[in-house]
Each structure stands twice: as C-alpha cells, then as structure tokens.
C-alpha cells in the first residue's frame with residue numbers, strides 16, 4: 274500500500290478514486306504537488322489519523338491529526354516512522370499482465386476475460402476475493418457488490434475472516450447483529466477495564482496510552498489483565514490473572530454463575546432486554562462452579578479469582594476489551610459469548626464506560642463488516658436468509674445476480 278501516489282502516475286481528473294487507508298488525500302491539484310496531506314496509519318486497529326508533510330513530492334514528516342477521534346494527535350513509534358519505513362521500492366506501481374507492463378484498458382479487459390473464462394470452465398462460484406483490512410469502507414462496498422451482485426459468487430472475505438469471525442458470530446448470536454456496543458471513549462469513562470487475550474501495549478499502542486492516561490486521571494479506574502503471558506500491558510494492571518491457555522471460557526462462565534449466586538444479576542435489565550437467561554445459567558452450572566474448582570481449572574490463585582469476580586460483579590461501568598487471544602480459538606465464538614453474557618447479566622452494556630469490546634487488529638476491519646465483507650453475509654448487515662434481503666439488494670444494486 275503506497276503512502277503517497279506515485280509522482281510519475283498522476284490520477285486522471287476524469288477517473289477519480291476514493292483514497293484508501295494509507296493513501297494520501299492531497300490538498301493540491303494534480304498539476305501542483307501537494308505540500309501536505311492526511312491519511313490513516315495502516316498498521317493497527319486503532320486507525321490513527323496522520324498529517325503528512327511532503328518535500329519534493331516525497332513524504333518528509335508525519336504527525337498525529339489533532340482532531341482525529343482515535344488518536345487526538347498522538348502517534349506511536351510505528352506511526353511516527355511511517356515516512357521513513359514506507360517507500361515505493363518493490364511495489365506494483367503500474368498495471369501488469371503476466372509480468373509485463375500494460376495500460377489500464379488492457380489490464381481490465383484481461384482481468385474480465387480471465388474471470389469469465391474461469392467461471393465458464395469451473396462454475397460461477399470458482400472466483401473469490403480476499404480483501405485487506407486497510408481498505409476504505411467504500412472500497413469494500415464496491416468489491417462486495419461486484420463479486421456478489423455481478424459475478425454471482427458469495428466468496429468475498431475480508432481480513433475479518435481470519436481475525437474477527439469469532440467476534441462477529443458471537444455478536445450476532447447475542448444481539449442479532451454484528452454491532453460492537455463500545456467505542457474508544459468508553460475506556461476513558463469506565464471504572465473497570467478488563468483486558469482478555471489482548472496486549473494493547475504492543476498491538477494498539479495509542480489506545481493503551483489513552484487507557485494509561487485515563488488511569489492517571491482517575492485513580493479509581495482499575496485494570497485487570499487476563500492472559501497466560503505476562504505482557505507489557507501488565508504495567509498498568511491492578512490485578513493479573515495468568516490463566517492456563519484455553520481456560521478463558523471457564524473463567525467467564527464461572528463469573529456468570531458467581532454473579533447469580535451472589536445476587537449480582539440485574540434482573541430488571543434481563544427481563545427487559547434478554548431471553549434465555551435461565552438456560553444460559555443452567556449451562557454455566559453444568560461444571561463445578563465453586564471458586565476452588567474454577568481456580569484449579571484456570572490454574573490461578575482462588576483469592577485473586579474471587580477479587581476479579583467481586584470487582585466485575587460490583588462495578589457497573591466495566592469494559593471488557595478482548596482480541597485475538599479470545600477470537601483465534603477453535604471455540605472462539607463461545608469465549609466471546611461467555612464474556613458478552615456476563616455483561617448482559619449485570620446490565621453492564623448500553624451506557625458510557627461499559628460493554629463487551631472486541632477490538633480489531635486492522636485499521637478498517639469493522640468497515641468491511643459494515644458492508645457485508647464476509648462470505649456468509651450478503652451486504653450491510655443482511656444475511657442471505659434474511660427475509661427479502663437478496664431481492665432488496667439485487668434491486669438496489671441493479672445487479673444481474675443477487
């Protein structure tokens with residue numbers, strides 16, 4: 274992904290293209306090299322806004338965009354070195370067919386012919402698209418529309434397939450939609466932040482700095498780190514639970530049972546907003562839910578386990594931030610669901626500073642999900658089997674194949 278457009282390949286004014294994350298939206302015209310631009314850092318899920326200064330047409334300095342809601346002017350060491358680490362060397366700067374440089378008409382005609390030939394020979398569903406987490410939402414939308422609506426194949430996946438599929442399915446099971454009920458600002462108004470299978474100190478550095486600053490501003494804000502590894506995020510932890518790998522679902526189903534046993538379930542909230550709580554609780558109680566048994570299964574100290582349960586159960590403004598340590602598991606959906614269930618049971622959801630927060634690994638992973646960039650989804654949070662969805666989307670796209 275280029276940090277800036279190649280000076281030798283200006284974009285024609287007649288064929289404007291939406292900038293992707295990492296592309297530069299220049300302030301100048303195509304005939305006058307811009308001296309400044311704005312873009313998005315392509316490295317991690319925080320998605321920091323970046324101001325770029327150009328000298329002689331090349332990026333010479335970067336700074337965090339002060340008005341950007343993700344970073345408010347901050348950049349981590351990776352983002353701060355963008356202009357030094359990204360270059361054009363080894364990048365595809367021109368269309369090529371079979372290794373030979375060609376013009377756009379030739380490239381597009383060849384692509385169309387080969388897609389059609391592949392479908393003729395191997396069937397309509399023999400072509401697929403896999404989209405990076407660095408695209409803009411509009412780019413995902415167009416690719417999804419092309420492949421599902423006009424090539425007639427469902428095989429469009431984004432980086433969410435590898436990264437976030439567990440989180441997606443758990444949100445859909447819990448809420449009926451892949452909707453994350455949290456934002457970054459929630460971390461700053463929570464009273465308890467639980468980091469599970471996430472090491473934001475390394476993987477979401479600017480968000481971690483925001484959390485660290487929030488903790489300095491609010492000494493009552495507690496942070497719990499749950500991870501088999503002692504990570505750098507433990508620097509701000511009030512409590513660390515070094516659970517045995519794979520025992521996270523046991524930890525959270527045990528928490529649900531503990532909340533119920535200790536009168537920390539929000540019954541009015543459950544009655545107004547949920548269904549199936551008793552069955553869920555019964556399932557959680559199928560295992561031995563004594564603290565000693567849970568602690569033994571998780572390989573942690575029972576007193577530390579009880580401290581975590583007590584803090585979680587007695588605080589309304591709780592954010593549980595989880596990432597690949599939860600998602601990337603053969604039972605990742607169940608692990609995400611176990612976390613969500615605890616938030617629902619305690620009514621720790623739908624208010625500032627509270628909720629189950631799956632954080633993405635890539636800048637615009639959520640954008641891909643918003644427009645249906647998964648093979649088992651159609652478009653815009655509609656499934657293939659949603660009543661009337663295929664017909665509705667086909668008409669809206671004016672597609673040949675819905």
Ligand code: SF4
Pocket residue numbers: 314315316317318319320321344347348349350351352353476477478479480
């Ligand atoms: S926190 Fe992530 S998005 Fe922000 S500058 Fe660092 S790597 Fe880039």
